[in-house]
Amino acid sequence: MKRKIRVQIGSSDIDLELVSRDENTYLVEDDRLGTLRVKILSVEGDKVELAINDRKYTVLLDRSSRITYVNGIPIKLLITKPHEHLTVKKSVSATKEFSSKVKVISAPLSGRIVSIKVRENDHIRKGDVILVIESMKMLNEIRSPHSGIVLKINVSEGDIVKKGQELLIIG
Template sequence: MEFDDIQKLMTGFEHSSTRELKIDDHGFHLYLSKNNQSAPVKVEKQVNAGDENGAAEKPATDSNTGAIKAPLVGTVYLQPKPDQPAYVKVGDHVHKGDVVCVIEAMKMITEVKSDRDGVVKSIDVENCDLVEFNQSLFTISEGE
């Protein structure tokens, strides 16, 4: 995508009623938001595009802190439905592949799964919070 195309897209976005826009296309990533978060507009082009089949990105984790981080921007839900218990709570043991929460973005629900075994030490967000990409959601202590 050329710079002039990006500028036109940004101008059109600014004058529209759309609140968020995310474009991922063969290593090109663009995210625009009108939400009251102080995150800068980020445009990046990656040399290594990753999975050629377009497989969804796994939740990012930081091995030093054992954090499970948001794989996308959206609204986090810590329980399946308002009248049901949370997916996990502090002190729960989680296993690799367990669903720990879901994130809703543009009417699409994405399950966030643990990529490690361990114990939930903290829940770093509140139910229905707007989360940013790579924001810490949970802190997991491994080996307990």
């Protein structure tokens, strides 16, 4: 089942060879990296948790900017020869473990984003002001309910948001 995959990370191309697949585990070979055992632990929308040679990675895919976040670090990742889609059999325990590491902060009320106080990759603490929403002519400071690193900001200043809409992701 050998299949070639070209992965572009930043300005570097890596030619991988998919050697075998068993359930959610793939064996991939590279001349420089050797043989890698890649296990898909969970997939939830654009969030993927995987283990490469038993080391865990959390990957967030931002399809609009083609930036991929690996453990909170942004990298440009482009698969230029996808010969096979990776399918995953969902595991309830892996999904629960994954979702406990990455937190989604949603809008507590509807309104307009007046200002965003954080940037991607900022370290924030529980209680820090992350953005300001204007609702019914009042300015409301939205504070982070969790500590972590800002992985992705899903809104811009001036955006109209609804209650419950995803604002940002921290990990």
